[in-house]
Amino acid sequence: MSRAWRSVCLGLLLGAACATPSSTRPTPSPTVQKAQAPDKAPEKAPEKSAPEAPAQAPSQPPSASAAAEAASRSDFEHAVDVAQRGEWDAAERGLEALLKTNPSLDPAWTNLGVIRERRGRLDQAEQAYRKALELKPDQEAAWDYLARLYCRTGRATNIEAELRQKLETRQEAISLRAALAFVLLHQQKLDAAATEAKRALKVDERYVKAMQVLAQVYFLEKKYELARMVLENALAIAPRDAATHNAMGVVQLTLQERYLALSSFKRAVQLRPDFAEARNNYGALLNEAQDYPAAVTELEAAVKSASDFVPARLNLGNAYRGLGQFARAKAEYEQVLKLQPSLADALFNLAILYLDLEPEGLDTLERFKTSIAFFEQYRGLGGKDDRVDQYLKDARKGIDKEERRREREKRAQERKAQKSEETSPPATPPPSSAKLGTDDKK
Structure with missing residues (x-):
């Protein structure tokens, strides 16, 4: 019997790809956009279009000649392409080489920071931003990523203070105001976040970044239709913004529009193949549809883009479990617990894994006992899934059934041995060993 596991489909996601406000990860921006043009299509091929936070700002590479400028742009875009394929070493080397010849290329510094943050070198990432x-x-992109990095590392109040100080003399700087709105959102200061987003929209009513933050405020306030309306407006302005499609998918999922949500997540992935959070959401829904091979494809790509992405690893374990691949599922759940030891859902899924699958070489009694142990650990961490009581009964019934089977088998073997003894012919006595007579005997 197959049982339901715990999966993770993320909450509303904005800007740079983020799972939760405390564990956000950036993604390399695919192009150098022209200033003041978040609503325009990028200059590169469409399939590598919108960054998750449509940057207002990266300027074109300064150069001494048109040829040098074209070379810098080509090198920059190649490095970003490489990064989006998950080839972090090559991308980092390419950007570092580019910055040695053109150190004033600000988008290259931002993307270098993105790569370093993805690889866990947070201090170096901040320096690059x-x-x-x-x-x-x-x-905008650098402020966005810097704000998220500060939130991720528990320094939201520090970056909030810095942004407020800069806004005192630059009231019209919407990139700073958008970053501040996100920081306030991270701290659950919803009214203040909405206020800052609306101030940015007063300066530029087509500012997608502010719309995204405002949509998340409405979502957290459970004003789902308002959130949908804001995101629809954002898509009308920037239809190739992957973050907006992903956010729309979460709203649709909350409104029980699963088919539309699946389509939105798929579109986000098409627009940004390295968008780990969109791939995770898409993969989670594919798991629910029991399309496990397709789910594995999406979730393996998510983990490749962000190896420390706990929700994607948890869902990948579920996909492997759906395919009956015990060892791979177990490895993913164990990796989740290394990354986040207090995550009860990983223990729940391990318990289900041992309860349902029967891997070759694993003793049945040991399997059921291990399942029970994981369920007890799950409850010890505060897990409250109502199904656990029934699952524990199933595991104990399994133990009882296996013990009775073994007892029957033991008795059968004993009867067989006894019967074999009873039907065997009596043993033939050995020949006599008496001495033979001799002629000397009288």
Whole structure:
């Protein structure tokens, strides 16, 4: 019997690909966009279009000649393409080489920071973001990623103070105001976040970044139709923004529009193949539809893009379990617990894995006992799934059934041995060993 496991389809996602406000990860921006044009299509091929946060700001590479500028742009875009394929070493080397010849290329510094953050080198990532802002103080992407990095590392109040100070003398700087709105959202200061988003929209009513933040405020306030309306407006302005499609999918999922949600997540993935959170959401719904091979494809790609992405690893374990691949599912759940030891859902899924699958070489009694142990650990961490009582009964019944089977088998073997003894012919006595007589005997 197959049982339901715990899966993770993420909440509303904005800007750079983020799972939750405390564990956001950036994604390399695919193009160098022209200033003040978040609503325009990028200059590269369509399939590598909108960054998750449609940057207002990266300027075109300064150069001494048109040929040099074209070369810088080509090298930059190649490095980003490589990064989007998950080839972090090659992408980092390419950007570092580019910056040696063109150190004033602010988008390259931002994307170098993105790669370093993805690889866990957070101090170096911050340095790169700040170098980009030193070159272009209003670069939206750099402010967005820097704000998220501070939130991710527990320094939301620090970046909030910095942004407020800068806005005192730059009231019209919507890139700063959008970053502040996100930071306030992260801290659950919903009214303040909405206020800042609306202030940005007063400056530019087509500012998609502010719309995204405002939509998330409405979502958290359970005003789902309002959130949908704002996201629809954002898509009318920037139809190739992957983050907006992903956010729309979460709203649709909440409104029980699963088919539409599946379509929105799929579109987000098409627009940004390295968008780990969109792939996770798409993969989670494919799991629910029991399309496990397709789910594995999406979730393996998500993990490749972000190896520390806990929800994607949890869902990938579920997909492997659906395919009956015990060892792979177990490995993913165990990796989840290494990354987040207090995550009860991983223990729940391990318990289900041991309860349902019968891998070759694993003793049946040991399997059921291990399942029970994981369920008990799950409850010890505060897990409250109502199904656990029934699952524990199933495991104990399994133990009882296996013990009775073994007892029957033992008795059968004993009867067989006894019967074999009773039907065997008596043993033939050995020949006599008496001495033979001799002629000397009288």
